[in-house]
Amino acid sequence: MAVNTAYAGRSYAPTEPYAVGREHVREFALAVGASHPAHHDVEAARALGHPDVVAPPTFLVVVAQRAEAQLIQDAEAGIDFSRVVHADERFTHHRPVHAGDELVTVLHVDSITERAGIAMVTTRCEISDAGGMPVASVVSTLAVRGEGA
């Protein structure tokens, strides 16, 4: 089944809040080899002016991925995950993410283009905090190979 290009331009309702946990920040930092003390030690983070441990720059993939599931797991969208390759990813932070943040995400499908049997699906997650202040944008492009590609 081909990717449904009619999904381009679609936006979704805000997600339920995602609670950023201190242990999860530490675990994610360990998994990517981020050993800076501000990821692990609350006092080291506070010494740099942060309220709690700082999430690594790519941590928000965890949050974005949950929001993107609204599109990916929608059978009508026609995205066969076994034929997906991650093409690009970009995080733009308006402020750092810390343990204790409650994050709400609005998913946008910015574009779906097809070329030579490959569909490029670009999504954008606009992530804000409990007070509605913008925290970050996460833009991700997936390449979905068609049956013949």
Add this chain to the structure above:
Amino acid sequence: MTRPVLDDLEVGAVVGTRTVELDRAALVRYAGASGDRNPIHWDERFAREVGLPGVIAHGMLTMGAAVTLVEDWAGDPGAVVDYGVRFTRPVPVPEQGVAVLEVTATVGAVDRDAGTVRVDLTVTVEGARVLGKAQALVRL
């Protein structure tokens, strides 16, 4: 911890290098920490069935590991305000042994008015680039 000073930075200067070794255990750990449980990152048979050379690293793991160099150089991980990459080549991880990422960070551009520096990352495996246009913007 000393932090870099914007006025001291010259475009093209190397700010650091790092070698990152990824084994299968690292992929399982990243799968758990990130919630990305796609079997192409741990199931050899599945990876081959979908046309890959074998189990490959999560692109997001390569991306996340490469930028640790910039975080440490900046002296504050919160100073990395923007970070984007293209995934240009998969990173196969053998069942035994490791895949070796070689990371080099150079000053790409300095914006004194904005107080930011763009750090360009070169990430290679066996001499071939696995990330394209890997750029981190750091506020100093």
